[in-house]
Structures are given as structure tokens and as C-alpha cells.
Amino acid sequence: MNPILFWLFSILMLGFGISVVANRNPVASALSLVVSFFCLAALYVGLDAYVLASIQVVVYAGAVMVLFLFIIMLLDLKAEVRRKFNRLAIGGGAVVAIGFAAQLLGVLGSHPRGDQPFPALKLAEGETLSDLQKVGETLFSQHTLPFQVIGVLILVATIGVIVISKRELK
Amino acid sequence: MAYVVQRPELTFKEKAYLPSILNGLKITFGHFKKMIKGETKVTMQYPEEKWDSQLPEHYRGAPTLVKDEHDRERCVACQMCEFICPPRAITIKPEEIPSDNKFAKVEKRPREFEIDMIRCIYCGMCEEVCPEQAIYLRKDYAINGLTRAEMVHNKAKLYELGGVFAGLVHKWNPEK
């Protein structure tokens, strides 16, 4: 991946990530998050992970965030705009974030394989990893159980939502 | 007494919706085909095709002034049309006919006769009220101009449009 593009998209992604938190307007926050997702997708494309990039855009930018925006607009959150920054919360959050970043740097720096290149994947002649078939085969042969478990988990969540919303109606 | 509208029982074909859509598409396509073939009668294509030859006898176009067969202007500047005109489109400035004129016995004629065609509503009251039958609604309908001043027809223009109207004035004509 071209390092210039990597740095460009990383900086954009983090910048818009900060804008999600810092913006007082909920719609602006949501849209910043969308741009952030797009930059992440661009990073995936840079790593030749086209399937992952497309799914990132389809699911997060195309569906989840549209629903988010939909809800935000319906609620018309004016109070959120007027609310002042809570200095204690900002300070606490900054401490946690800096602490986490320091720990991450420490762990990565001390990891013995930290300076080693990532081992190349074993691929047959002429095969590319971006092929959807390859992803599907991996998902359904090596990781069948986690896949099924996640499916059940999502089903549980869906049923839970329905139960809760039906109870509200009565 | 409330009147209950019975909802019609739909057959399966109607409920399935798609056959009805196809039916609708067939109808619109029929209209489309007729139009393409030129079977549909459409409105007149104005600047190329004109209605002039089919204008009815009673058509009320632009009001004009007429002269008689002796080249005398029929208008005697009685100003009845000016007073009857509902939108007040007519302005007449009368003058006396000089005594050396051939038609001196008529005594009065318009010095200026103006019809503001922006105001005119083509009602034909001027024609109806005129005792001398000097003003007629002719069949000109495409009156246009680029300025307001151009839309005011003066005497020369009105006579140019009106031309000559021969014969007796009705009120002197025992046959009419």
C-alpha cells in the first residue's frame, strides 16, 4: 500500500473520529462517523481486502448509519446542541485514552515480533485473497462454529428488540 | 341514512395485481401506438397551421375603423364607443370638419382615434353601439408588439386594418 495514501486516510479517519465526539450537533457527528467509515474502507482497499471494504460500506455506511440518521432526525435532539462540555468527563476520558495508548505502545514495542513483517499467507498459484469464494470457504470451513454462534447471538438480539418494543405498546 | 358502499369482491386475478398492471400497460401502449401512427387527433400546430379559413362569421377579432365607398371616414366622433367601452380602451379626440371639405355637412370627425389593444377585451360593444357603423370587429387576432406604445392602434392603423365598407348604413337602409 502506498504510504502516502495510508497516512492520508489514517489521519482523515482519526480526524473525523474526533469530530464525532467533539461535534455538538448529532447529525454532524453521524455524518463524521460515515466519513470515518469510508476512510476505513479505503484503508481496507489499500490492503487488497476488497470484500471487507465493500461490506464495511454496505453495512455500516449504507445501512446502520442511515438508520442512525433517520432516528436522530426524528428525535430532533436540540438539547444536545445546547449542552455544555463537562470538564471532569473530558479530563477523565483523556486520561483513560492516553493511558490506553501508552499501554498499547508499550505492548507493541516490547512484543518480540513487533518489527517482523507479517507472515505471507499460503496461496495456490494465481489465487488472490480478495476472491469472495476464498472468504466464504474460510468462513464456512474453518470458522463454522463462531459464525453460527454469532448468528444465534444476532437472532437473540433481534427477538429481544421485538419483545421490548411490543411490551411498550401495551 | 348512511349509504354503505359495498366493496367489490376481487377475483384472484385482480388481487394478484400483476395482471392488472399488464392490462394498464397495454392501454397506455395503445395510446402511444396510435399517437406514433398519427391516428390521434391532436391540437393545431399554430404557426404552421392556422384557423383563419375556418373562422366563423361572428368571430370577434381586433376592432377597426372603416371608410365608405367615397373614401369618407364613417366615424363622426360621437364618442359613444368611448363611453360604452368597458375597459376604457378607446380614446377619441374629435375635430370639426373644415367648411371647404367635400363632407363638411357631416360636421365632425375624429382627429385622433386610439384603441389600446392591451386593454381591449374584444367584447364588441363599440361595434354594437356605433350609430354610423364605423367601427367593426374584424378577424385579426394576432395583435402583438414589443412595447406598450406599439400596442396602441392609432387612426391610421385602424383604417389600414379596417379598409372599406361599402353600402348604406343600416339605419338608412329600409331593407334592414
Add this chain to the structure above:
Amino acid sequence: MMTLAFFNSIPWEMILWAAGKAIFVIFLVVLPLVSYTVYAERRVSAAIQDRVGPNRTGFPTTLLGFKKDLQLFLGGLGQPIADAVKFILKEDFTPGGVKQFYFWLAPCLAMLPLVSLAFIPFGSSLFGEKMVIADVNVGVLGIFAVTGCSVYAIVLAGWASNSKYPFLGGIRSSSQMIAYELSMGLSIIPILMLFGSMNLSDLVQYQADNGWLLLPLWGKGWSWERWLMLVPLGISFIIFMISVFAETNRLPFDMPESETELVAGYHTEYSSMKFALFFLGEYAAMIVGSALMVVFFFGGWSLPFIPDGNGNAAPLFQSIFGGIYALLPNWVWGLANITVFFGKVALILIFFIWVRWTLPRFRFDQLIKLGWLYLFEIALANIFLTAAVLAFTNSK
């Protein structure tokens, strides 16, 4: 030295080809197609309603000193140019109380559907170069990614206008798009199951060799297995078509801008070129939708009896007409393929227009009910039906 190495590392040839193809498709084909679709819409609607339609605006040769405007065979072919000039010359009015930034952003996003043209193979090959801008293995997913994001333009326009009718339009549009995107995606899955790849140019090549998915008449298509597959494929075609109508906000699903209820929906507050961008975006989305239908179901650029850009056709036609194919240079056939593709797109666009002037608008609750309760379930069941047919035909 460092910069030179970097300069050399950039694949200039590929970038130039991609840029050339993008310029060709967008500026020379799609934008004129958009403006003439608007013209066709007006002429066809006029013919359906027993009117004449715009048949006067010729090419303004009077401006160059000629006596009359140039009128070509139908008359009125200069209408799109006049429309564009009118849009540019109109006052660009921004109402007070709008959210400025988003108000400007929304029309820009409205042109997003054009991005998905990058994945669509619009021709076989020309001078050995494949006629698709981005020949990637995830073409289908890419297109869905772009169409999924095109709702932002409408939602933002509705919200930023700070006015009730655009807001209602935006809300309607987002719920409608979410509802129909699902059935649209699910209706494509049977094709992917049959074909086993997401590369659109391979899909079209397969159809060129083995018969269109909805017209399997030659190659491997001439078999009872493929004719049996017509059942699930026909169902997915109908669902896909209805979903495309809903996704592009065309009648009978033009809820977001239903004139009789919401003035003009999400673009009520927009004027001049900003409105024109929404207009263009809508018709561009229509063209993308038709192009998808052509690629998925009607064989893309392929037409029996016409070979691809390398002078190869399906074996059946190659054996009969092979001599004729060799008479003309290959680039002629390549251009013929591009023409065939856009010809098919134009036919489907005419169908879009035809449907628009036939059907009345749905009620909004009916629309959502149709999307969630019928099309979604049918599309889901259709996947199982396809699987059953595939299993049945493979076991034989």
C-alpha cells in the same frame, strides 16, 4: 532519485485507461443519455396522454446567423440543451434558516449514483482493453455499497432545508430505501448462486457464451436445467425490477417527492443548478438501475450474432457466421458491443417511462408493507427455491 522511483511506481497506463473510460462513459454517454432520457420522458408521456410534447426546440442555428433553427427528424431535439441553459441561468436562491453546509452538500451527494457505473461492464473490449472501469471481483457488492449511500443526498436535503415538506420527503425516502435495498440484494443472490462469482464482466461473458439468464437459447443455456432455473430467476427479476423502481424513486413509488402531497418533496427548497443536480442524479440512478438489469438478466453487451471485441462469439454462432466476423476489424465489433449495451439500457429506460405514465402512486403504508411483508419474504424463499433447483439439477 526517491521521487523518480515513486513516479515510476505509479501505474500510469492503467490510470490513463481508467480515466479515459470514465470520461467516455460519464461525459460522452451517460450525461447525454440523462438529458435525452428527460426529453424522451416528455415525448413518451405526451404520446401516452394523446399530446404532442416538446417538438419545436431545434438546434439554435439562428444564433449563428441562419434563417431557421435546425430541426432534425423528430423536432425538439434541442430541448435538453435549452433545459440546461435555463437551469444555469435561473436564480440560485438559498432560503433563510437552512443549514448552509448540508444544504450545499446534499446536491453534490446526489451525483453519487454515477460512481456505481465504475463497476458496470459497458462493452466487451476495445483494442484489447476491457470496457469496464473497475474490473474487481466484488462488483456486485461495490454497486450495493454505492446505492446504499445514495440515500444520504435525499435525507440531508430534507433535513437541511429546515422545512416540513422536504423533511417528510427525506424521512420517507430513507425508510423506503432501507426497505427495498434488502429485497434488491436478496433477489440478486440466486444469480450469484448459479454463477458463483461477483465479477460482473465475467457474468456478462458467461451470458454471451451460454445464453442470457432470461433467454437461455445457446451454449450451455440450451438445456432443461437452465430452463428450470428460469422459474427462480424470473421471480428474482420481478423483485429486482420492483426494487429498482423503489430505489430510484420512480412512480409508482415516488413517495419522497410526490407532488400532490409534498409539493416537490426533498427538493422543494432547491432552485437553479442545485435542483438540476438532484434531477440529474435521479435520472443517473435510473440509468444505473437499467444498466444493472441489463447486466444481470439481459446479457450485458452481448447480442447473439455479434461477436465480442476479440472477434469471438459463442461456438454456435462462430461456426455459422465466423467468416463474416473476420471481414471487419475487431474494434468495430467492440464498438458494436458498447452500442448494444446502451441500446438495451435505453429500451429499459423507455419501459421505466412507460410504467411511470401507467400506474398511479402507492400509498406509503402499502409501499412499506409491500417491501417488508411480500418482496423480502418472496426473495428469501426464492433463495431456497434456487438452492433446491441447483441441488436437483446437479444430482441428476
